[in-house]
Each structure stands twice: as C-alpha cells, then as structure tokens.
Amino acid sequence: xxxxxxxxxxxxxxxLLVAIAILGILSSFAYPYYNSAVxxxxxxxxxxxxxxxxxxxxxxxxxxxxxxxxxxxLPVRKNKKEYLSQEGNYTxxxxxxxxxxxxxxxxxxxxxxxxxxxxxxxxxxQDGPEVGSNEQRRCWNM
Numbered sequence: 001x002x003x004x005x006x007x008x009x010x011x012x013x014x015x016l017l018v019a020i021a022i023l024g025i026l027s028s029f030a031y032p033y034y035n036s037a038v039x040x041x042x043x044x045x046x047x048x049x050x051x052x053x054x055x056x057x058x059x060x061x062x063x064x065x066x067x068x069x070x071x072x073x074l075p076v077r078k079n080k081k082e083y084l085s086q087e088g089n090y091t092x093x094x095x096x097x098x099x100x101x102x103x104x105x106x107x108x109x110x111x112x113x114x115x116x117x118x119x120x121x122x123x124x125x126q127d128g129p130e131v132g133s134n135e136q137r138r139c140w141n142m
Contacts, residue, residue, distance in 0.1 A: 039117045042089050043139060046106035049076075049085035049092060050124040053104050057097075057126070067126070069097035089114045090122070101126055 056074045057067050068074050071094045076083045083092040090106040106122040108114035119139035123130040131137045 039114060042087070042114050043117070043119055043122075043141075045085045045087040046090040046122045047129075047140060049090065050104055050106055050122055050129070052086075053092070054124050054126070054128070057102050057104075066099035067097045067102040068094070070094065084109070088112075103130075 053074060053076065060068045060073060071083045071092065076092055077086065077088070078084070084090065085092060085106060089109060089112055091109055093105050093107070095103040095105055103123060103125045105124075107120065108117060118135075122139065129136075129140050131140050
C-alpha cells in the first residue's frame with residue numbers, strides 16, 4: 001500500500017496555492033504596463049487622423065481660396081453629431097479655418113478608454129503638429 005502512494009505523481013494543494021499566488025503577484029505588476037501600452041498604441045489613431053486631415057486641408061486649399069472652415073468639407077468619419085478619428089477613439093474638431101491657417105484638434109471620446117490617458121489633446125496646424133512642451137513631444141512620439 002505504501003508503495004502505491006509513493007508512485008502517485010501530482011501537486012499538493014499548497015503547491016497549487018503558491019503557484020496561483022505567484023501568478024497573481026506577477027499579473028498585478030504586468031496589467032498596468034499592458035494598459036499603458038494599449039493607450040499609447042491608441043494614440044496613433046489621433047495622430048494618423050490629424051496628419052491625414054492636414055493633407056486633406058492642403059488638397060482643399062489648392063482648389064479653393066482658403067482652407068476648409070468646416071469638417072464636412074473634408075473626408076472625416078461622422079457619428080451622429082461629432083466627427084471621429086479613423087478608429088473612433090477620438091473626437092475631431094476644426095478650431096480655425098481661414099485663407100492662411102487652420103487648426104484641428106483631437107480629444108478622447110468621453111465614454112472611451114482613452115479618456116484616462118495622460119495625452120489628452122492632440123493639435124495640428126498648417127505648419128504641422130503643435131508640440132510646445134516635452135510632454136506633447138512624447139505624446140506625438142517625437
């Protein structure tokens with residue numbers, strides 16, 4: 001009888017609890033980093049949309065005496081009343097449009113996960129991205 005018990009291979013309850021505890025500790029450290037990486041990757045949605053709209057503004061300006069004054073004049077995704085980025089994570093607004101300048105901003109959608117991101121607003125003008133501070137440069141990956 002003793003010989004049969006010695007031949008049984010397996011894990012004890014203590015070993016399983018220790019393994020589960022180690023996994024729990026590792027995941028508690030990994031999850032915030034994962035969440036941060038996902039938010040950083042979603043910033044590309046705002047950046048790509050703003051760069052595309054900058055090019056569309058320049059195309060519009062070639063055929064018209066001024067830049068577009070309304071986003072309806074440019075190819076932008078619309079959801080009910082607001083204009084959205086390509087993947088829908090950011091709301092796009094045209095702040096200014098004149099014969100010499102324009103400014104377009106992207107802000108996280110209120111109910112979206114990007115609303116918790118440290119990079120809250122992206123802005124682009126006819127001269128390119130607005131990156132006045134080091135934090136804004138980091139947000140634009142510059």
